[in-house]
Amino acid sequence: MTSPLLDVRGLTKQFGGVKAVNGVDLSLDEGEIVGLIGPNGAGKTTVFNMLSGTLRPTRGEIHLAGREVTGWRAHRVCAAGMTRTFQVVRPFRSLSVTDNVLVGATGGGAAEGQARSIAAETLEFVGLAAQAHRPARELSLIDLKRLEVARALATRPRVLLLDEVFAGLTPRELPLAVELVQAIRRRGISLIVIEHLMQVVMNLSDRVVVLNHGEELAVGTPEEVVENPVVIEAYLGTEYRDAHGL
Amino acid sequence: MTSNSVPTTVDEPPRTTPVTVPGVGWRDRLPVRLGTPLVAGLVLLAVLALAVGPNAYLAGIVIETLFWITAASAWNVLGGYTGMLSLGHALFIGVSMYAVTYAVNHGWSWWAATPLIVVAMTVIGTLLLFPGFRLRGPFFSLATFALPLIATTLAVYAKGLTGGSQGETWPVNPSGGQFVFVSRVPYLLVIGVIALVSVLVSVFIDRRAIGRRMRAVADDDVAAEAAGVPATRTRLIATATSIALSSLAGCFYVTYVAFVDPTSAFALDVSLKVVLLAILGGLGRSYGPLIGAIILIPADSWLAGAFPGGVHLLLYGALLVVLVLFLPQGILGGASQLLVRLRRRRA
Numbered sequence: 198m199t200s201p202l203l204d205v206r207g208l209t210k211q212f213g214g215v216k217a218v219n220g221v222d223l224s225l226d227e228g229e230i231v232g233l234i235g236p237n238g239a240g241k242t243t244v245f246n247m248l249s250g251t252l253r254p255t256r257g258e259i260h261l262a263g264r265e266v267t268g269w270r271a272h273r274v275c276a277a278g279m280t281r282t283f284q285v286v287r288p289f290r291s292l293s294v295t296d297n298v299l300v301g302a303t304g305g306g307a308a309e310g311q312a313r314s315i316a317a318e319t320l321e322f323v324g325l326a327a328q329a330h331r332p333a334r335e336l337s338l339i340d341l342k343r344l345e346v347a348r349a350l351a352t353r354p355r356v357l358l359l360d361e362v363f364a365g366l367t368p369r370e371l372p373l374a375v376e377l378v379q380a381i382r383r384r385g386i387s388l389i390v391i392e393h394l395m396q397v398v399m400n401l402s403d404r405v406v407v408l409n410h411g412e413e414l415a416v417g418t419p420e421e422v423v424e425n426p427v428v429i430e431a432y433l434g435t436e437y438r439d440a441h442g443l
Numbered sequence: 444m445t446s447n448s449v450p451t452t453v454d455e456p457p458r459t460t461p462v463t464v465p466g467v468g469w470r471d472r473l474p475v476r477l478g479t480p481l482v483a484g485l486v487l488l489a490v491l492a493l494a495v496g497p498n499a500y501l502a503g504i505v506i507e508t509l510f511w512i513t514a515a516s517a518w519n520v521l522g523g524y525t526g527m528l529s530l531g532h533a534l535f536i537g538v539s540m541y542a543v544t545y546a547v548n549h550g551w552s553w554w555a556a557t558p559l560i561v562v563a564m565t566v567i568g569t570l571l572l573f574p575g576f577r578l579r580g581p582f583f584s585l586a587t588f589a590l591p592l593i594a595t596t597l598a599v600y601a602k603g604l605t606g607g608s609q610g611e612t613w614p615v616n617p618s619g620g621q622f623v624f625v626s627r628v629p630y631l632l633v634i635g636v637i638a639l640v641s642v643l644v645s646v647f648i649d650r651r652a653i654g655r656r657m658r659a660v661a662d663d664d665v666a667a668e669a670a671g672v673p674a675t676r677t678r679l680i681a682t683a684t685s686i687a688l689s690s691l692a693g694c695f696y697v698t699y700v701a702f703v704d705p706t707s708a709f710a711l712d713v714s715l716k717v718v719l720l721a722i723l724g725g726l727g728r729s730y731g732p733l734i735g736a737i738i739l740i741p742a743d744s745w746l747a748g749a750f751p752g753g754v755h756l757l758l759y760g761a762l763l764v765v766l767v768l769f770l771p772q773g774i775l776g777g778a779s780q781l782l783v784r785l786r787r788r789r790a
């Protein structure tokens with residue numbers, strides 16, 4: 198068996214006396230979508246912060262495509278092929294939509310001319326081409342989420358970490374967002390998706406990892422995970438089980 | 444840039460600038476687009492030097508304006524583009540004034556001393572600010588604010604180097620090497636070229652990846668890092684560029700005023716004025732400091748002449764209040780908003 202694209206072992210983050218993440222193992226294969234779920238405060242975003250280089254892990258190892266990237270600064274991890282989006286959108290508000298995406302494109306290592314074609318293509322792909330020249334601060338929430346994804350995609354990652362890109366979207370917008378994630382996978386990009394909406398997680402994920410209190414509670418296919426009594430107890434709740442007739 | 448883009452002397456504000464989307468020609472990859480502002484600037488400068496050269500009063504105002512264009516543009520690279528609001532830029536101007544005075548009084552030519560001092564000041568100044576990179580917003584401002592205060596004290600005590608609180612004077616006998624001229628024209632030309640360089644540096648930054656990166660770091664450095672922007676390196680580039688231009692401005696300015704002492708070299712007034720001119724012209728816009736200085740420096744001089752005895756300060760203050768109230772995004776920011784509104788109404 199070849200080693201996975203992303204291989205994480207024993208990832209731990211300690212803030213003072215609190216272990217926000219404790220010994221988490223994760224793997225992501227080429228072309229796979231892994232859902233990362235768990236109650237608020239379970240450490241999901243902290244895992245992303247460490248994977249993407251925003252935070253330094255206290256312990257543990259992160260291997261990306263056979264290279265150890267543990268503790269690298271975010272811009273280097275990004276150049277190595279892994280980047281993330283933020284749960285609360287963080288656009289560059291003083292830049293235009295195109296310039297936001299261009300920052301990602303050149304950040305991923307493209308030269309200016311190439312970056313411009315990447316940016317144009319990416320904006321088209323996420324459905325923001327019509328807004329290209331507007332200042333980022335004028336966009337609606339769904340468009341800001343699209344921009345968040347576009348900026349990350351423009352860095353041409355092999356692994357994309359999506360932190361709750363579906364939160365706050367209206368029911369009508371959800372299928373569009375799901376379709377977007379599936380289209381990203383079809384481009385050969387592997388994803389880890391943090392998500393609270395179970396319907397979305399079930400739909401998208403090949404495998405699901407459940408975190409609780411910073412520790413890995415369960416791993417498995419979506420079906421296995423939702424039937425796991427420990428997961429129901431800790432996260433989904435008995436109402437979820439009853440509603441789905443499990 | 445619009446498709447029929449002919450760069451004009453007035454900046455297309457970056458925020459509304461449409462970008463030619465796919466593919467760019469070799470012209471866009473080279474800084475040749477700087478050619479138009481460069482030629483326009485040089486022609487304007489030559490005309491200006493000939494026109495006001497013989498009139499010492501007017502020449503003085505133009506020289507002051509060109510100096511402040513340089514100093515404010517230099518500040519704008521760090522404070523405007525990169526969001527690091529330094530309140531201590533007088534340090535880099537002042538130290539350079541002292542250094543070049545010392546060199547010239549010890550037999551150096553101004554022309555040889557200036558490049559060396561600019562390089563040394565850039566290295567030392569960048570090292571000084573580097574520990575402050577982790578400070579944000581007002582904390583960075585406060586840290587930088589302290590630097591000229593420390594320098595003032597040091598300059599008073601280091602009498603051997605600085606002449607103490609008496610200050611140092613510039614040589615008086617005309618000499619090209621020491622930059623002492625009777626005519627105002629050489630001063631006009633040299634500070635004119637320096638100001639032009641500082642504006643062109645801003646225009647260059649504005650049109651290139653580095654300008655976007657500086658703005659991205661200013662807006663949100665965590666998101667910038669995640670998008671592959673080396674934030675620290677970007678801050679270093681901005682800091683070094685800003686200090687180099689400030690130092691160059693200082694090396695020139697002392698030849699013109701022919702005197703340097705601790706209070707004038709490290710004046711709070713200088714640190715604040717560069718910020719003010721950049722903000723009033725248009726923060727983080729390549730032509731912002733230029734516009735700010737062109738409007739406010741001559742206005743200041745004219746008011747001082749027309750309303751002596753302190754009244755001019757009152758009027759100058761009132762002018763600033765009006766500008767900040769009605770044009771919070773600066774003169775250029777206000778103008779571009781007006782343009783956008785007009786364009787929308789027509790559409």
